[in-house]
Amino acid sequence: MDLKRTAREVLENVGGEENIISIMSCFTRVRVELKDKTKVDEKKLKEADGCQGVNWVGNTV
Template identity: 55%
Template sequence: MIIPLGIAAFIVFYVVFRFAITKFDLKTPGREDDDVEAEKNVDLGSSDYTTVAAAILEGVGGAANIKSIDNCITRLRLEVKDSSLVDEKKIKSAGAAGVIRPSKTAVQVVIGTKVQFVADEFKKLCR
């Protein structure tokens, strides 16, 4: 009696959850929105990385506002002293795809795969 009951429960759960997931577009593991491709295909406003870095530096409040500079494969990761000086519109006008603020003092500028070149120029400007 327990095996047919298990099979029946499986069928009921499968049908109900499949309906709920597809009808309400529930984000189960593997169904999340992926922004990774969008981050890789960012087109900077200029191929002159010094200009882009200078515009981003102006958007984050200048060299005096920067504590640390780092980068990953698509993002310029900055630690700032005063986050109220960060102007997202200026940063996006430099060609960045977006700005992410994981904490009060951390700012991540989504640049794309050319981030290493921008980060090198950014570090030169901050010296």
């Protein structure tokens, strides 16, 4: 797995850097709090290398 490529894919598919409020790493998960969750391409996000699922809690993916 190319971690830099995966990070770029995630960044692009959550609406870009300008759409991110905060990012938190939690063991096996990355939590991204977003300004506008409608900008997320969930289908492409699920296809990112290493992604095993997408879960939502409010504006956090």
